[in-house]
Amino acid sequence: MHASSLLFSIAALVVAGCQMQPKETVVESPTKEKYELLGYESKVAWGEHLVTIGVCDDCHSPKIMTENGPEPDPSLRLSGHPASMEPANLDRKVIEQNGYGACNPHLTSWIGPWGISYAANLTSDPTGIGNWTEENFFRAIREGKFKGLENGRMLLPPMPWPNYRYMTDDELSAIFAFLKTVPPVKNVVPNPQPPVSAVM
Numbered sequence: 001m002h003a004s005s006l007l008f009s010i011a012a013l014v015v016a017g018c019q020m021q022p023k024e025t026v027v028e029s030p031t032k033e034k035y036e037l038l039g040y041e042s043k044v045a046w047g048e049h050l051v052t053i054g055v056c057d058d059c060h061s062p063k064i065m066t067e068n069g070p071e072p073d074p075s076l077r078l079s080g081h082p083a084s085m086e087p088a089n090l091d092r093k094v095i096e097q098n099g100y101g102a103c104n105p106h107l108t109s110w111i112g113p114w115g116i117s118y119a120a121n122l123t124s125d126p127t128g129i130g131n132w133t134e135e136n137f138f139r140a141i142r143e144g145k146f147k148g149l150e151n152g153r154m155l156l157p158p159m160p161w162p163n164y165r166y167m168t169d170d171e172l173s174a175i176f177a178f179l180k181t182v183p184p185v186k187n188v189v190p191n192p193q194p195p196v197s198a199v200m
């Protein structure tokens with residue numbers, strides 16, 4: 001066979017091969033049928049429900065004081081520990097060495113044997129999860145990785161990712177879709193601090 005006709009045959013085969021590929025179909029997760037069957041009008045509505053019953057606000061929303069005690073501040077919903085808030089003035093050494101835990105009244109910063117952790121900003125702002133992909137979110141919750149990065153540090157307590165990791169793909173996807181709709185709050189949450197016992 002002449003070299004050029006051989007090349008032509010190969011090219012024809014490649015083209016034929018490409019045409020045989022099944023057409024890519026994008027399946028929405030969760031499907032419309034599924035969330036409607038569960039009684040939600042949208043994927044985002046299902047996500048909001050899961051965030052509510054998953055008590056994400058407990059730790060991730062600064063509070064306002066009401067007659068019934070602290071409640072999430074609607075204007076700062078899910079924006080994490082406010083950068084401007086003073087750290088708790090407590091004897092961390094006593095807390096750490098006795099294995100106690102303590103938190104501020106907003107439940108956004110936590111002291112324990114791991115040092116101090118600060119609840120993250122989960123709003124749609126770039127200082128929150130605004131630039132995250134769904135893959136980042138799945139990795140953060142399933143593998144406990146900071147920012148959902150493969151080489152990210154492990155998330156500190158009390159973020160309950162070891163429990164949340166059992167959420168289904170549909171549930172996580174719905175939560176992420178909801179978080180992307182949470183009004184942006186610019187707040188760069190402080191970095192966690194190591195235990196005082198280790199640094200002294």
Ligand code: HEC
Nearest residue numbers: 054055056059117118119120140146147148155156158159
């Ligand atoms: C008991 C407190 C608590 C609850 C409840 C909680 N979180 Fe967290 N979460 C934290 C803390 C504290 C951190 C920061 C941990 C760290 O810096 O290592 C965090 C971190 C995260 C991160 C990682 C952010 C980043 O920048 O890497 C995500 C994502 C997250 N939480 C989502 C959620 C969602 C979604 C819910 C509800 C389904 C939830 N959290 C409920 C305390 C909590």
